[in-house]
Amino acid sequence: MGNVVRLAEVLGALSRALDLTEGQPPGHCVRCCWIGVNIGRAMGLSEQQLGDLYYSLLLKDLGCSSNAARICDLYLADDLSFKNDFKLLDGSLPQVLRFVLSHTGVNTHLAQRFRSIIAILQNGGQIARELVETRCHRGAEIARQMHFSAAVALAIEDLDEHWDGGGKPVGKAGEDISLFARIALLAQVVDVFHAASGRHAALREVGNRSGSWFDPVAVAAFQAVAEEDRFWDMLSRSDIEETVLDMEPGQKAALADDDYLDDIAQAFARVIDAKSPFTSGHSERVAVFTDLIAEEMSFDFSRRRWLKRAALLHDIGKLGVSNCVLDKAGKLDDGEWAAMRRHAELSQAILSRITSFADLSKVAGAHHERLDGKGYPNGLSGEEIDLETRIVSTADVFDALTADRPYRGAMPVSQALAILWEGAGTSHDPACIRALERALRKSELAAA
Numbered sequence: 001m002g003n004v005v006r007l008a009e010v011l012g013a014l015s016r017a018l019d020l021t022e023g024q025p026p027g028h029c030v031r032c033c034w035i036g037v038n039i040g041r042a043m044g045l046s047e048q049q050l051g052d053l054y055y056s057l058l059l060k061d062l063g064c065s066s067n068a069a070r071i072c073d074l075y076l077a078d079d080l081s082f083k084n085d086f087k088l089l090d091g092s093l094p095q096v097l098r099f100v101l102s103h104t105g106v107n108t109h110l111a112q113r114f115r116s117i118i119a120i121l122q123n124g125g126q127i128a129r130e131l132v133e134t135r136c137h138r139g140a141e142i143a144r145q146m147h148f149s150a151a152v153a154l155a156i157e158d159l160d161e162h163w164d165g166g167g168k169p170v171g172k173a174g175e176d177i178s179l180f181a182r183i184a185l186l187a188q189v190v191d192v193f194h195a196a197s198g199r200h201a202a203l204r205e206v207g208n209r210s211g212s213w214f215d216p217v218a219v220a221a222f223q224a225v226a227e228e229d230r231f232w233d234m235l236s237r238s239d240i241e242e243t244v245l246d247m248e249p250g251q252k253a254a255l256a257d258d259d260y261l262d263d264i265a266q267a268f269a270r271v272i273d274a275k276s277p278f279t280s281g282h283s284e285r286v287a288v289f290t291d292l293i294a295e296e297m298s299f300d301f302s303r304r305r306w307l308k309r310a311a312l313l314h315d316i317g318k319l320g321v322s323n324c325v326l327d328k329a330g331k332l333d334d335g336e337w338a339a340m341r342r343h344a345e346l347s348q349a350i351l352s353r354i355t356s357f358a359d360l361s362k363v364a365g366a367h368h369e370r371l372d373g374k375g376y377p378n379g380l381s382g383e384e385i386d387l388e389t390r391i392v393s394t395a396d397v398f399d400a401l402t403a404d405r406p407y408r409g410a411m412p413v414s415q416a417l418a419i420l421w422e423g424a425g426t427s428h429d430p431a432c433i434r435a436l437e438r439a440l441r442k443s444e445l446a447a448a
């Protein structure tokens with residue numbers, strides 16, 4: 001069963017997940033792509049360059065999940081709104097102070113909040129540099145794993161460098177900075193300011209930072225593009241994603257075959273798992289346990305391959321859940337639980353944007369349903385939960401039990417299996433548990 005999908009369609013959907021992690025309104029990366037490619041055209045870039053620019057813009061936030069936990073920890077803040085507002089900051093002291101006061105420790109005591117503010121003022125530069133560094137390196141590494149060119153990886157690596165050398169993490173200046181990174185930085189500021197305060201605010205901001213943050217040549221190209229109403233109208237349209245997918249540069253749209261889709265799913269699983277220290281490696285392990293069960297149940301090759309992708313991506317919606325909830329050591333309150341449970345629906349919403357992932361998105365959306373109807377989000381029961389979903393959900397819980405969690409250490413395999421058996425028929429399908437147990441026994445893991 002050959003499966004060929006447009007690369008831009010897959011990346012467009014996955015960029016939605018990245019928007020969630022960055023706390024941006026949905027469509028941020030897609031809108032940046034529109035803005036940046038228009039600037040690139042006005043600068044007279046070649047088709048080949050426009051191709052690299054296009055993917056750089058869609059994937060610019062690939063490394064962003066890797067610093068979410070740290071932001072939450074350091075600033076005692078909600079990483080999602082923190083990141084959004086951080087993009088609006090220009091670095092002046094009153095603005096920084098206002099920002100810090102409004103974002104640190106909304107849920108903590110005043111003294112603790114005060115200490116975290118002092119820590120930020122003392123170490124802010126260093127901490128911010130490290131955060132950006134992690135994000136850039138991780139992002140570039142994942143882009144390479146997804147087979148993108150060295151130019152795309154470099155664009156992600158240089159995304160936070162500024163024209164005058166005042167950026168992060170290296171402090172590169174002028175034309176030493178990747179051209180695509182210079183355009184992407186400009187595009188993201190245009191989108192953030194346009195979304196928050198309109199086109200004049202965006203134009204003003206770009207003008208103010210020309211020569212400091214931004215390459216003046218790119219600024220001039222943007223100002224020329226900004227003369228056209230059509231450019232701005234598109235930014236407010238709900239169908240902008242279709243237009244952006246259609247403008248994928250090159251002779252014909254790039255297609256992703258099955259091997260490539262596997263690599264993209266695997267790379268994205270790493271983005272998901274990087275979000276929280278407690279989910280490190282989770283998606284990849286769930287994929288392994290899922291495949292062990294599917295093999296035991298004699299699924300054919302193409303079905304196993306399909307299901308493995310579903311397992312790799314089942315928690316993609318977690319990118320939209322704050323680390324203050326994901327990493328919380330204590331009990332979650334009602335609001336936090338609701339935020340946590342939303343991840344299943346978000347997974348489905350993100351994956352269903354890819355036409356050929358429609359079936360796969362159902363598995364991701366239902367991986368927390370239970371046979372007795374007491375699961376979420378829809379309280380499905382019995383036959384309403386298909387076999388593929390039951391397999392992923394069994395693999396998911398098995399990994400959750402055998403991995404370290406915020407509230408307890410890892411559990412031996414035998415004990416995890418015993419817990420699964422306690423929920424056999426109510427929570428999980430006994431056939432899936434049996435298959436998992438058999439597969440583990442074959443690999444001599446069951447006794448561990």
Ligand SMILES: [Fe+2]
Nearest residue numbers: 314315367368
């Ligand atoms: Fe989950």
Ligand SMILES: [Fe+2]
Nearest residue numbers: 282314315396
């Ligand atoms: Fe999971």
